[in-house]
Amino acid sequence: METILRVDNLRKSYGKIEALKGVSFEVKKGEVFALIGPNGAGKSTTLRIIATLLTSYEGNVLFMGKNLKENPDFVRENISYLPEEAGAYRNMKGIEYLKFMANFYAKKEEDVEIFVERAKEISGLSDRLNDKIGTYSKGMTRKLLLARALMTKPVLAILDEPTSGLDVINALEIREIIREYVKEGTSVLLSSHNMLEIEFLSDRVALIDKGRILEMGTAEELKEKHSAKNLEEVFRRVVQ
Numbered sequence: 535m536e537t538i539l540r541v542d543n544l545r546k547s548y549g550k551i552e553a554l555k556g557v558s559f560e561v562k563k564g565e566v567f568a569l570i571g572p573n574g575a576g577k578s579t580t581l582r583i584i585a586t587l588l589t590s591y592e593g594n595v596l597f598m599g600k601n602l603k604e605n606p607d608f609v610r611e612n613i614s615y616l617p618e619e620a621g622a623y624r625n626m627k628g629i630e631y632l633k634f635m636a637n638f639y640a641k642k643e644e645d646v647e648i649f650v651e652r653a654k655e656i657s658g659l660s661d662r663l664n665d666k667i668g669t670y671s672k673g674m675t676r677k678l679l680l681a682r683a684l685m686t687k688p689v690l691a692i693l694d695e696p697t698s699g700l701d702v703i704n705a706l707e708i709r710e711i712i713r714e715y716v717k718e719g720t721s722v723l724l725s726s727h728n729m730l731e732i733e734f735l736s737d738r739v740a741l742i743d744k745g746r747i748l749e750m751g752t753a754e755e756l757k758e759k760h761s762a763k764n765l766e767e768v769f770r771r772v773v774q
């Protein structure tokens with residue numbers, strides 16, 4: 535399978551804190567790759583570097599064969615990023631927000647409508663799109679933001695904790711949306727604390743702790759290697 539993203543020996547410090555101590559992995563075309571790990575493991579830092587938001591780091595990121603440092607615009611045009619604590623404009627109606635973002639991302643006039651229609655469908659918010667975002671529940675806001683992230687059909691979607699804080703039903707719906715997009719060719723790099731969820735959603739996972747990847751593979755491979763019933767158990771054994 536074609537490699538979309540190659541992350542090679544990433545190192546990042548915030549002052550004295552070494553957040554990443556040499557992180558390497560690859561994401562293939564049409565794959566859901568998950569970074570899992572405890573608080574402060576370095577997941578968001580890794581995702582923010584790939585999303586071009588953090589520019590001072592050591593190591594290399596190759597996206598579709600191009601080096602991130604030399605081609606940030608190319609990367610921004612082909613990836614989308616859903617931050618962990620993303621907010622939307624509370625006083626805007628959902629539909630206005632989608633139109634605003636579609637105009638921002640579309641290169642051609644005719645793309646605007648295509649993006650908005652796609653986002654409407656992904657969000658599943660139907661008539662509620664005519665209400666102000668400030669009236670939405672957490673789950674509705676997350677779906678709106680996910681719709682924004684996927685409406686351009688990016689080559690790679692980077693989703694930081696896509697279902698964090700959501701109830702089971704909303705989390706399930708979001709997982710299904712992600713799976714649908716992968717079928718259409720988008721690769722997904724996501725982070726999560728929820729290992730049971732990740733087990734269902736991801737093709738491969740990397741267990742990260744204290745800035746290092748400790749294990750990588752399919753959930754099945756990792757469970758077998760550590761004679762564990764689930765990923766949570768794998769993680770407990772690997773981290774301790």
Ligand SMILES: Nc1ncnc2c1ncn2[C@@H]1O[C@H](COP(=O)(O)OP(=O)(O)OP(=O)(O)O)[C@@H](O)[C@H]1O
Nearest residue numbers: 548551552553571572573574575576577578579580
């Ligand atoms: N802006 C910052 N300034 C200083 N230290 C930071 C900053 N951002 C992250 N860190 C530190 O870097 C380390 C990695 O943080 P990061 O947010 O990447 O972890 P994470 O795995 O995403 O955690 P969480 O699951 O809690 O979101 C932590 O020790 C964190 O305190």
